[in-house]
Amino acid sequence: MAASVSKVIVGSQVWLEDPEVAWVDGHVSEISDDQKLTVVLSTGKQVVVTNASAVHAKDPEFPENGVDDMTRLAYLHEPGVLQNLKSRYHHDQIYTYTGSILIAVNPFKRLPHLYTTDVMADYKQALFGELSPHPYAIAHTAYRQMVNQEISQSILVSGESGAGKTESTKNLMQYLAFMGGRPSSEGKRSVEQQVLESNPVLEAFGNAKTVRNNNSSRFGKFVEIQFNESGTITGAAIRTYLLERSRVCQVSDPERNYHCFYMLCAAPPEESEKYKVGNPRKFHYLNQSNFYELNGVDESKEYLATKKAMDVVGISSDDQDAIFRVVAAILHLGNIEFTKGSEPDSSQPKDDQSRFHLETAAELFM
Template sequence: QGSKEKYHWQTQNVKVSGVDDMVLLSKINEDAITDNLKKRYMDDYIFTYIGSVLISVNPFKQLPYFTDREVELYQGAAQYENPPHIYALADNMYRNMMIDTENQCVIISGESGAGKTVAAKYIMSYVSKVSGGGAKVQHVKDIILQSNPLLEAFGNAKTVRNNNSSRFGKYFEIQFSRGGEPDGGKISNFLLEKSRVVSQNQGERSFHIYYQLLDGASKEQRENLGVTTADYYFYLNQSATFTVEDVSDKKDFAETMEAMAVIGLTDLEQEAVLQLVAAVLHLGNISFREENNYAMVESEDFLAFPSYLLGISQEGLCSKLTSRNMDSKWGGKTESIAVTLNTEQASFSRDALSKALYSRLFDFLVVTGTTYTHQFCINFVNEKLQQIFIELTLKAEQEEYVQEGIRWTPIDYFNNKVVCDLIESKLNPPGIMSILDDVCATMHAKGEGADMTLLQKLQGGIGSNQHFSSWNKGFIVHHYAGKVSYDVNGFCERNRDVLFNDIIELMQSSEFAFIKNLFPENLEAEKRGRPSTVSTKIKKQANNLVQTLMKCTPHYIRCIKPNETKRARDWEESRVRHQVEYLGLRENIRVRRAGYAYRRAFAKFLQRSEVTVEHAGMAE
């Protein structure tokens, strides 16, 4: 009966809802691909193959085929036996790891709201269910699965396009024993959108944890932390958005606290985490007034709670937010000079401290278990991930046929390496990031005029590049997904992301070990080096990520967002077609269709077929 049921499901899928594998399309163009995806989407078939690549369209609703029945159905089955499913890809990864004893990775790509976060959850859930048992193994599984709600609470936020948007990049690694049981895991994060801590666009929220805390904290917690409603806090009320449709922040807070316990945080550590979250909210309510061109704290009453929660003196906090010590060298001697800040500089120091506290807290949690610079870096990472896809699915496959002496007509595609080079190249000519860092290295204090200097140097250095152009407020990069305009205003300041030594020293003076440990800098040693920048960090992180992924056998999920309304069965033709184009699905289908459906390196073929070959020889 099980076989008949599987056959009926698959047959119905092909006849009624387009084709399972788009290699089988009669016409290969963007219209045909988009039409096939629409047919399947409207019949609640959100998964479609291009060979081994999985296309996933966000349904914006719960679907019934992610139960234990489907886990059993896809476990150990060949891809063609069942309808396309993310469980099939996850099972293929797991079995390849066991058989070939090679590292596997899945690269999930797509724009905000396309369903990347949910796809990652399904993969981890499937692997957890099929990979053995035992108390120790179950504990590891619990940590792996519970890390999701924790990271989402501290790293996700409501945006205009997505109610649960990941505002950081993540690389999740699960380690398995030779028996296929998970015995450890590691999460790496990069590029947390720190600016969201201090401001958000209209209709957006800050990170979920703030609203969870304010809605879910007990009466005792609220009194200890001095917290009230979200509209009271400057860091939250600028966007005038405090709730998310169909989301209970109170319920999610309970899950977040449970997740902290599961990953091993003690009660004292959990308390310290909440203290820091509340401290950031209180910091945001410190405002400044101008007196003789100097900044003064508007009301010292607002210094009390953040000082108390951070374990620092109220006077110290006031002093470090409104003044700064600068080292000056005269005749071989170094002299420290106290410089009083204006209101703009004081606000900058307050926000820099708030962003540093939150981002370091986020890093701690990861290790334990409108910002244009930020968006520019996100797009750079997307370019690098697209480059991996091109290298391994379009470029390498065609080169393999040529090397094998097989007659092959080259299939053209856009290789976005030129865009990656435009952004990250060090020399001949230098890329945008190198020019940006050079300008930042020569900036003074607040950096007046640096942004225009950057724009002039970009125009002079790379103005002739066909993937770069200028506009009246900044510059445009022609990414693989389309043109993106970057406002140059504030670009250099955000790239420097300076946290002055005075602030670090203040945090190192905290009476709380938890706060102290978040600021381990050796300030004397760091004074001698060139300060690192956001672009330097993200370039290093992105290239390290690429190197790690290239050592694995890759699997791909290309996520597509069908509409901007976030409603089920709503299909915006032009939006989907655009994604089909820039994801290179047509080229992917053409390469797969013209090539071999199944290819295996000879060494691997021999290893898996050795016993069969030996028996065949004996029979002869």
Template sequence: MQAATEKITVGSQVWVADPSVAWIDGEMLKIDGTEAEIRTSDGKKVSCSYAPISIFILSTNFTISSEKKAGCQLCACKLIEFMDAIQSFNQFQLLTSLTFRHIYNVVTKLSKVYPKEMDYPDGGVDDMTKLSYLHEPGVLHNLAIRYERDKLYTYTGNILIAVNPFQSLPHLYDAHMMEKYKGAEFGDLSPHVFAIAEIAFREMVNGGKSNSILVSGESGAGKTETTKMLMRYLAHVGGHKGTEGRTVEQQVLESNPVLEAFGNAKTVRNNNSSRFGKFVEIQFDKRGRISGAAIRTYLLERSRVCQISDPERNYHCFYLLCAAPPEEVKKYKLGDPTSFHYLNQSNCYELVGVNDAHDYLATRRAMDTIGISQKEQDAIFRVVASILHLGNLEFAKGEEIDSAILKDEKSKFHLQVTAELLMCDLHALEDSLLKRLMVTPEEVIKRSLDPQGATFSRDSLAKTLYSRLFDW
């Protein structure tokens, strides 16, 4: 990003970097070679924590209380010198009043200064190609202005920029809104995710070629929700009746809660963060009706199965299963999430506004809709439960050197339950955790593992089980 320095003169309105708000506007006071002096329009937004070498405090006034009622004024003093000056007045007791003038002068490199848009609409512009200066502060300012007016979407040519509102806005995505954008020309209506879906759909139908929509952004940007809205719109415009009373579009849409249950988790930034990448392919016939769908997943965060930290959670499905109906909890020999090692590493067990018991039933219904049989569902949740029990295995030193054994009766119980849920031999499972096989051309060697090695083996098995389940 290059600053348009040739357009900046003394008196110009400009943008300058600020540590607290990213960019702050101001007036160019002086240009001296490659240096510029700028007065900000709102001094309160310039923090005294700004780099001392680049900030000068002019006419900064402060008073101190003392027996002598001394008053002092400090002028043109660098911040670090100002702090030293404060310390020198300790002999007059503590400072009881410290007052700054609220207009500061910021000195920065001219290459870090950008011209500010002058003829700027009050509500911003809906397409940022209309901006005279398409630089970072100009883009961020335009997005902020629109966001303050509840305008979440902004175009940059044929690219849609979405700002996550972090709240539910059903009126913005209801059937009426979908009908409004159906058949509309791109740019005729306000920027919206439905407009992007509509143009991709029309290009596919009219041109007879596949189209792609790339949804990208940092963690918490709203990629998951945006993808769901795209799928909803495409299901709306291309929907038709399927077999067995289920519509094809229903099956496409109900894949979302299933994927979210097993692939999403609470992170620091996002209560429903996707911990994997996905490629969603929605297939249409020649008349533009949905005929099927395929979802490919990539790069699942395997480590989360065994290791989490405050205030994050493990994958949703673990908490959903713990909140299942009593007969389900009893069948899988589960209990409170606090009793499982893979969940109690964090103190976050519940999400505000989320009912895990309700979501468990919703996930089961979604599985029914997309055609997962009851037998397959039972197998899925047996694996999920087995991972929780597996995580509660603890190991102690064995009698032999560098060997391990199950620590106590509690660990033996969880091992037995794990074997029952996985429908495998108890002794074979125990052996796989406590020993390692080394295969040579001549023979197969079994080597005992110490407690640390057995714990690593336990976590590796848990991650492999979950990863294979998710891929299935």
């Protein structure tokens, strides 16, 4: 995709690689006899380019707001793609197509107007490509193909840490629940409600703050939503794999351990006293990092929301108690230190504090 010298003339708009901002644009002001290009950058700087392959053509008619499908770009090279994504990002257009593939750019802020029931209703009536790029359009296409062709469909969500995979997956599940839902029977939660409420449960025990992402999934998951011949949700199965277990006992600053530990420490007093937890700063598995609180997140409310979600997906109160007993016991295990015992090859708790945490862990594990 690099512009050849023969195609570049004085006045041509081009892109040049830049170590700080990736790519910077400019125009060719001079071409010497030995084919060296003098380029005046938009920053005002002037550079001489000896290798023509380093120059990429820039579209002089590129629209200010970019294009919603990048197959329509005049130049489908890296600077052209990045310019398009950046232009759309500045207008809160965080979704862009490349053919039938949806590209998402994390806005690092809430955009609730993009995910209302009215928006879902709009995509329900539209063909693919008629409306702005959106996860709902991908989900709608998959749903329609499943119903019309009676063949199972798969949607792959991939990307680097912090790209928005977790949120995009929730958006897809939200739309499929919207399309395949049915009224819940008296006193019972519908299947689609249970499917959606599985997300906060999985996130509590499988997500953590990393350097680049406050809610990073530290595991992989395969979500299977089952429909009958009329397109109504009848069941679901979620398979999880590759959980990052090392994070439980070793956390790097400024990351955090799994959300569930901080939620339990912030639980209502009667619950935190029951599990003998409290200030997260006193636990070794949490205080290896100096980062304890997430902006805009109330851990106490998250704890109650997680318990409510566990109710919805069918986890009994006894099982919930057992789960949080294990979570609390793990925290206490991290605070046990041993010293050499009186017998050969024996050990004993280092002090009264270690003995307290050992006895508490044993009590919680029953």
